[in-house]
Amino acid sequence: IDKAVQTAPVTNGVKVVALALEDIAGKELLEVADVVRSKAGSKTAVLILGEPQESTPFVVAVTKDLAESFSAKELAKKLTAVFGGGGGGRKELARGGLKKCRSGEEVFQAFKNLFA
Secondary structure, X not given: OHHHHHOOOEEOOEEEEEEEOOOOOOHHHHHHHHHHHHHHOOOEEEEEEOOOOOOEEEEEEEOOOOOOOOOHHHHHHHXXXXXXXXXXXXXXXXXXXXXXXXXXXXXXXXXXXXXX
């Protein structure tokens, strides 16, 4: 987690942290997103992908100072518009499942592009 936070790209002033964690799911994804968000500091957006399945679980989290500009709920909606599936949540934390997730890298690039 520390390495992902330290090496995360910055796009238009937003640190974008993305991780694929195949050995965890559900509530654990939320917990990891909270840990990453707290370690990363301000102006950070986090995407955590779970184990690829028929519907690949994901969590989007943003820091409080970013929530007005980039709502986690809206970011999740944009990802599901591209990759199918569904999700929901609130301004700082959202989760869901992606139906057409071929690779984590593809999803990470799409997530990063939301801030371009």
